[in-house]
Amino acid sequence: xxxxxxxxxxxxxxxxxxxxxxxxxxxxxxxxxxxxxxxxxxxxxxxxxxxxxxxxxxxxxxxxxxxxxxxxxxxxxxxxxxxxxxxxxxxxxxxxxxxxxxxxxxxxxxxxxxxxxxxxxxxxxxxxxxxxxxxxxxxxxxxxxxxxxxxxxxxxxxxxxxxxxxxxxxxxxxxxxxxxxxxxxxxxxxxxxxxxxxxxxxxxxxxxxxxxxxxxxxxxxxxxxxxxxxxxxxxxxxxxxxxxxxxxxxxxxxxxxxxxxxxxxxxxxxxxxxxxxxxxxxxxxxxxxxxxxxxxxxxxxxxxxxxxxxxxxx
Ligand SMILES: N[C@@H](CCC(=O)N[C@@H](CS)C(=O)NCC(=O)O)C(=O)O
Numbered sequence: 101x102x103x104x105x106x107x108x109x110x111x112x113x114x115x116x117x118x119x120x121x122x123x124x125x126x127x128x129x130x131x132x133x134x135x136x137x138x139x140x141x142x143x144x145x146x147x148x149x150x151x152x153x154x155x156x157x158x159x160x161x162x163x164x165x166x167x168x169x170x171x172x173x174x175x176x177x178x179x180x181x182x183x184x185x186x187x188x189x190x191x192x193x194x195x196x197x198x199x200x201x202x203x204x205x206x207x208x209x210x211x212x213x214x215x216x217x218x219x220x221x222x223x224x225x226x227x228x229x230x231x232x233x234x235x236x237x238x239x240x241x242x243x244x245x246x247x248x249x250x251x252x253x254x255x256x257x258x259x260x261x262x263x264x265x266x267x268x269x270x271x272x273x274x275x276x277x278x279x280x281x282x283x284x285x286x287x288x289x290x291x292x293x294x295x296x297x298x299x300x301x302x303x304x305x306x307x308x309x310x311x312x313x314x315x316x317x318x319x320x321x322x323x324x325x326x327x328x329x330x331x332x333x334x335x336x337x338x339x340x341x342x343x344x345x346x347x348x349x350x351x352x353x354x355x356x357x358x359x360x361x362x363x364x365x366x367x368x369x370x371x372x373x374x375x376x377x378x379x380x381x382x383x384x385x386x387x388x389x390x391x392x393x394x395x396x397x398x399x400x401x402x403x404x405x406x407x408x409x410x411x412x413x414x
Contacts, residue, residue, distance in 0.1 A: 114289025115296070116282055119215055121234040122206075127222070128245025135224060135231060139249050142231065143196050144171040144238070145205065145221040147183065148375035149382030151278060151331040152235040153220040158327050159242040161369040164251025169242070170195075174202060174219065176378035178386045182217045190375055196225060205230055236270075239324065257324045265318050269325045276303040278332045285344030285390065293345065301348045304357065311356040315363070315413035322364060333361045334374055337400050339383045343391060352402070362408040371404070 109117050126134045127142060144160065146153035160169060173191040174183040183202035185194040199205060205221055206213045209230040222231045222238050232238055240258070247253035258266060276299045283296035307329065310317065317326050332340075333351055340346045352358050365371060384396040 109286075110288060111292075114287055114292040116286035116292075121218075121232075122213065122215060123209060123230045123233045124237060125224075125231040126237065126245075127224075127231060127241050130241075130245055134245070135227075137245055137248060139168045140170070141224065141226055142169050143223045143225060144169055145174065145183075145194075145202055145219060145223060146171060147174050147176060147219045147382065148190060148373070148378035149176045150219050151335060152218070154331040154373065155235050155327055156220045156222075156238045156242065157373045158331070158370065159239045159257065159324075161373055162252065162257070162327075162367075163242055163246065163255055165242055165246055165249060167251075168246060168249035172196065173378075176375075176382040176385075178382070183219060190378055196223065197228075206233075243324065257322075257327070259319060259323065262318050262323060266323055266325050269317065270328055273303065273325065273329055273332075276300065278328060281332060281336070281340045281344050281346055284346050285340070285387075297346050297348070300346050304349070304351075304354065308354045308356050311360045313414070315360075315410050320414075322367070326364060330361070330364045330370075333357065334365065334404075335379055337402060338376055338380055342397060343383050343387070350400075352400075359408040359410050362404050362406060363410045365404040366408065374404075 109119055111117050128134045128137050144156060146157055148154070148157070157171070160166065160171065172185065172194055175186050175188055175191050178184065181201050181203065185192070185199055185201070187193055194200075197205070197208075201217075202219065202221065203213075203217045205223060206217050208228060218233055220235050220238055221233050222241075223229075224231045232241075243257045280296055280300040280303065284293055284300060287293035287296055307317070316322050317329060336346070337350045337352060341350055351361055365374065380396050384391050385394050388394065
């Protein structure tokens, strides 16, 4: 079998099995030993390229937490030492700790840490440790626990009456779509690839059908699940079609999904969170096993600002 993208994260049949998140602390009253919610205490380390980080960037922006929780973006091109800080287009040095590599945050928290160093990371300036590198939890904390500090505390991305459906669809989308494209892209056997890629398109077909009847996935306004879908949809034509070989169709070929993607993109505050330069350079430059020439493609041409015409859907 050829060398896998993440050698430790391959099953015997060439499937990609993602590592578990290492740090799962909590800020807020939702758990017994939660850390206190305080302005300026926590800092988010992210990459604009990464869909898991992108979810947390979106919730921070939608809730209006920019002043309460600082954020630093890493260089989209990882080198052999992993995610790096520095000065460049859309990324900066680390103003909080002066770290040169994100691995320093992991080692400061656990000196024996030896798994992959991933974004997003929520850092506690007071204890000088990582609170969490679990994007699901970071989203939820920003959605609920930080309301006292949020400019838009009334925005509810996890409405109680839809919680069951949100949890169900989140899990389905994670397995078949958000992580599904990775399972297709990082497969090292034909069977594992085909199974994963076909599953991705089965889910896109379901979403297309659902979005022909309603403007958003679950409620009358976007909830957490819509943003979880968005981060994969917005990368799909630019990266997953070519780089991850998810190429039965593109999002622009699905009339409802394409309109839905533009609808979400045009919501205030969202376009600024989407950085196609970082997205494309990250995937094509850093996955040497699947793109050994490291050539970044010139396309596609996508206009996410075109009118979407979905205002009248229920
Ligand atoms: N915590 C996320 C995963 C985060 C993740 O895998 N991030 C990627 C970027 S998209 C990363 O940082 N990869 C580092 C590496 O592959 O070494 C999850 O719950 O699934």
